[in-house]
Amino acid sequence: MNEFENIQRLLRLKQYEKPADDFVEDFVTQFRERQRAELLRQSARSLLWERMNTFFSDLVSPKWATASATAAFAVVAAWGTLGLVGGTSHAGPELALATAEPMTVALQSQPSFAVDSELIKEASDPQMEIENILLSKHFEGDELASSLTGNGSNYTPISTQLVPVSDFGR
């Protein structure tokens, strides 16, 4: 007889400790929900990785798929990183130069700043004064004002002659 038979019999009574009857079904439901939530939480990066793996596994033998996907992933990452670093390092000196140049030149050299391009062209005309350009823009579409501010040889300094549109007819 086993010297520990009594204790073994006693320990077997622990089998009667059981969870509620519906525990298993509730547990399976909970597990399914958790799986679904995990899928939704999957990051874009892992999805990209998974798709690259699948793509390469179709192209090359499966044992090279992961290696090819890793290489492609590294190239994309390096290209992205270098592009970003290269972009900022080139922009630096140009911006520094722009501050030392006249406004018109600076605006032309930085078209990416979403400045009105017609305004830049006009501003680059050495015969035009910046004040006139801005006023002509202000009264754009108003014929009378345009005739007063007109271009070329009939030009008269507007600061002394121009009457605001709102004051006509008073």
Add this chain to the structure above:
Amino acid sequence: MDGLLPESSDPDRTISGHMETTAEPIPASSSSAAEDRVLVERAQAGDTRAFDELVRKYTPKLYGLVYNMTSNREDTADLLQEIFAKAYRSLKRFMGKSSFYTWIYSISVNMTLNFLKKRGRHAKISLDDVDSGIQNDPEFVKITTANRDTVREVNIHELQKRLNAAMMKLSEDHRTVVTLYDVQGLQHNEISKILGVSEGTVRSRLFYAHRLLQTYLEDFVK
């Protein structure tokens, strides 16, 4: 069958009979293993319902394992979720060298041991209800009768409390072998595979654990 064997295959196991009918810890039949293999293959191919079937099948067994090692039902439910989630994530790497049952048991034991290490010794005990079937169990009748005649009346809850307190006094390694052998009914060779230790180590841990438990539960086993 690679993995778990019928209980009767262990010549050292002296206890058999009535207690085995209350729980069936081992899927002894080869049809169960074959059924598992089919479910695993389907799950590996992306059939989530097949994995749900495996979860449904093994939840009661693994619940018993984790619960008896943690003595906390809330921790058990949480841990079991983690165990099945991990098994699902690792399923593609499961090559079928052992049975699914052995594999999932190994994951469960390892994760539970890691959990117990993190939790430390300040564990809160939260126990399940005891099935009313215990009142008809000859062992329980014997214990209660003996105590009624002598020292005091033993009720179910007191017995449950004492058993769990005694289990919690054991080290994690000893508690693991006691749970697997005495409560779950696994064989020495199966426990050895699950824990990755020799059968001799399993036997020696069991011997030491039984001796300690006999001291802790002296008044019940006289």
